[in-house]
Amino acid sequence: MAQPKLSLKEKYQLMTRGLDWETTYQPMDKVFPYDKYEGIKIKNWDKWEDPFRLTMEAYWKYQAEKERKLYAILDSFSQNNGQLNLSDARYMTAIKLWLQGITPLEYYAHRGFAHVGRQFRGAGARVACQMQALDELRHAQTQMHAFSHYNKHFGGFHQANHLRDRAWYLSIPKSFFEDAMGAGPFEFVTSISFAFEYVLTNLLFMPFVSGAAYNGDIATTTFGFSAQSDESRHMTLGIEVVKFVLEQHEDNVPIMQRYIDKWFWRGYRLLALVGTMMDYMLPRKVMSWAEAWGIYWEENGFALFNDLSRYGIRMPKYHEVATKEKMHITHQAWSVFYTACPATGFHTWLPQPYEMDWLSDKYGETFDRFYRPRFELFGQMEKAGNRFFTNRLPLVCQTCQVPDFFTEVDNPMKQSVRHYQWKGMKFNFCSDGCKDIFVNEPEKFCQAYIPPQQIYQGNAGGARTLPEYAAWLRCPMGSEAGDYYSSDDYQNWLKWHGGKDTTPSTAAA
Amino acid sequence: MGMVTIGDYDFPCADRVENYGGDINIYCCWEHHLLVPAPAAYRLSPEMTLRLFIEQMFIPDHNHHPDMSHLDLGRLRWTHDSQPWDPDLDKTLTENGVTHMSYLSFYQPGLDGVKGSGV
Numbered sequence: 001m002a003q004p005k006l007s008l009k010e011k012y013q014l015m016t017r018g019l020d021w022e023t024t025y026q027p028m029d030k031v032f033p034y035d036k037y038e039g040i041k042i043k044n045w046d047k048w049e050d051p052f053r054l055t056m057e058a059y060w061k062y063q064a065e066k067e068r069k070l071y072a073i074l075d076s077f078s079q080n081n082g083q084l085n086l087s088d089a090r091y092m093t094a095i096k097l098w099l100q101g102i103t104p105l106e107y108y109a110h111r112g113f114a115h116v117g118r119q120f121r122g123a124g125a126r127v128a129c130q131m132q133a134l135d136e137l138r139h140a141q142t143q144m145h146a147f148s149h150y151n152k153h154f155g156g157f158h159q160a161n162h163l164r165d166r167a168w169y170l171s172i173p174k175s176f177f178e179d180a181m182g183a184g185p186f187e188f189v190t191s192i193s194f195a196f197e198y199v200l201t202n203l204l205f206m207p208f209v210s211g212a213a214y215n216g217d218i219a220t221t222t223f224g225f226s227a228q229s230d231e232s233r234h235m236t237l238g239i240e241v242v243k244f245v246l247e248q249h250e251d252n253v254p255i256m257q258r259y260i261d262k263w264f265w266r267g268y269r270l271l272a273l274v275g276t277m278m279d280y281m282l283p284r285k286v287m288s289w290a291e292a293w294g295i296y297w298e299e300n301g302f303a304l305f306n307d308l309s310r311y312g313i314r315m316p317k318y319h320e321v322a323t324k325e326k327m328h329i330t331h332q333a334w335s336v337f338y339t340a341c342p343a344t345g346f347h348t349w350l351p352q353p354y355e356m357d358w359l360s361d362k363y364g365e366t367f368d369r370f371y372r373p374r375f376e377l378f379g380q381m382e383k384a385g386n387r388f389f390t391n392r393l394p395l396v397c398q399t400c401q402v403p404d405f406f407t408e409v410d411n412p413m414k415q416s417v418r419h420y421q422w423k424g425m426k427f428n429f430c431s432d433g434c435k436d437i438f439v440n441e442p443e444k445f446c447q448a449y450i451p452p453q454q455i456y457q458g459n460a461g462g463a464r465t466l467p468e469y470a471a472w473l474r475c476p477m478g479s480e481a482g483d484y485y486s487s488d489d490y491q492n493w494l495k496w497h498g499g500k501d502t503t504p505s506t507a508a509a
Numbered sequence: 510m511g512m513v514t515i516g517d518y519d520f521p522c523a524d525r526v527e528n529y530g531g532d533i534n535i536y537c538c539w540e541h542h543l544l545v546p547a548p549a550a551y552r553l554s555p556e557m558t559l560r561l562f563i564e565q566m567f568i569p570d571h572n573h574h575p576d577m578s579h580l581d582l583g584r585l586r587w588t589h590d591s592q593p594w595d596p597d598l599d600k601t602l603t604e605n606g607v608t609h610m611s612y613l614s615f616y617q618p619g620l621d622g623v624k625g626s627g628v
């Protein structure tokens with residue numbers, strides 16, 4: 001007689017936790033040396049709940065099925081010259097930034113989860129982290145494959161690894177993940193699984209994948225769908241980690257609160273890049289950064305923290321600053337990219353007239369009073385044949401490593417900067433949020449590899465000026481860097497469209 | 510609150526002044542003029558006078574700005590690390606108390622950028 005089939009729950013029990021054991025040759029504390037030093041107290045690892053109850057066998061099956069579909073569509077996209085159906089070649093800047101900045105983070109996430117997937121002594125947490133480590137590796141790989149078609153047709157795609165190591169703007173995402181990976185396992189999962197994947201990921205994935213769909217990028221849209229079920233598993237891990245730790249011991253609450261404060265702010269600063277993509281790099285617009293912040297943070301995020309208040313967790317520190325800044329940061333960040341693009345691996349441009357109208361519509365008085373005059377002045381300089389580029393390195397925040405383009409929340413004309421002295425040395429920051437993070441861990445952040453400082457110390461191939469630095473990046477003007485409308489990408493795009501400029505005249509898809 | 514670590518944790522600062530070959534790194538910002546959208550970093554000799562820095566380096570970097578022709582070095586209100594500051598332009602950076610990673614900014618009353626937008 002055939003054996004009755006195991007239920008999903010029994011299978012999960014046998015194939016994950018049932019494989020675990022208490023070590024006897026060596027004490028458990030020696031086998032798992034990292035999961036106590038942060039001060040987090042776990043009384044009972046068996047309380048860990050995994051709502052997905054995924055076994056390795058089922059995991060391989062699901063993932064293989066998704067790969068088959070994804071690669072079939074990528075092949076067809078490539079064979080049909082799908083790049084010709086993009087809304088406009090300006091859109092490629094968003095994808096270049098993704099490949100250079102975000103894809104390496106997927107790989108970092110793989111390494112980070114592989115590490116904590118070894119270090120937690122609870123088998124449930126270990127298995128969940130190990131699966132996520134595999135997901136992240138898969139995402140890094142499928143993103144590279146989805147974008148590789150564009151490498152045949154556009155600049156900026158052929159040396160993402162080289163740029164990751166050298167480009168100043170990529171120190172923003174890189175330092176974010178290196179900070180997380182340099183922390184203890186509980187801080188790592190709080191930073192990546194909770195603050196980033198659970199609280200903020202919708203601000204990354206929703207606009208990005210919808211943006212791809214709106215702009216005719218089937219390759220990226222398909223990748224997004226293929227990653228979506230993994231992302232929902234990651235989000236579940238994020239909320240499970242936080243609730244589990246908070247329920248285990250009341251002493252964990254202040255430690256978790258500090259992690260949440262820190263990583264909400266660091267994640268928010270990183271997302272300034274995504275907001276800028278939404279408002280400035282997508283020729284066809286999905287929604288504005290301010291709208292996305294309203295939906296995904298002010299509505300969903302507030303509800304989440306309302307729910308967490310029963311554990312004694314309050315809203316992340318400085319969330320009200322982030323909400324006030326929503327009307328400003330994308331215009332400020334685009335100004336930096338616009339003026340510094342000779343030393344990047346992508347092209348920038350002035351917003352077209354339909355985009356200026358869209359920005360006025362979405363940002364009203366704020367845009368018209370503070371940012372329209374800036375872009376109009378840039379426009380006059382372009383017309384006079386004097387396209388404006390900055391020729392100096394900027395002040396970069398010691399914590400988030402974003403060039404300090406931020407202004408005071410109550411005075412958008414005034415530069416925001418904070419200072420702190422530690423062991424006789426001065427450090428500068430973009431905000432109170434970033435300064436607080438430094439003050440908690442000066443020993444860590446004093447080691448930050450800040451690009452302008454490294455360049456001035458001679459550690460960028462000896463470059464001391466921006467043109468020398470751009471040469472070290474291997475990003476010549478035209479093919480890789482500089483203004484879009486004087487780029488090879490634009491010239492090729494015209495050629496492929498019979499000389500016709502396809503710049504949209506409306507933001508709608 | 511100190512860092513919680515698994516062992517001894519003591520590493521040198523990446524940007525200590527010894528790494529600058531006798532120079533210092535400073536930042537300078539013209540308040541209400543965000544056309545250069547972030548304060549600029551400069552590697553300078555601490556023996557340079559503040560006037561030389563402003564006239565030979567900072568002003569040329571901002572020459573494209575329509576307000577530049579109205580800049581009057583005698584009317585500037587300075588801050589150093591965001592505190593009010595009364596420097597002597599003809600003294601050196603060191604004599605003026607400027608040190609490695611100092612943040613200098615100045616504002617000229619009445620100059621608020623293009624159309625008063627702070628740019």
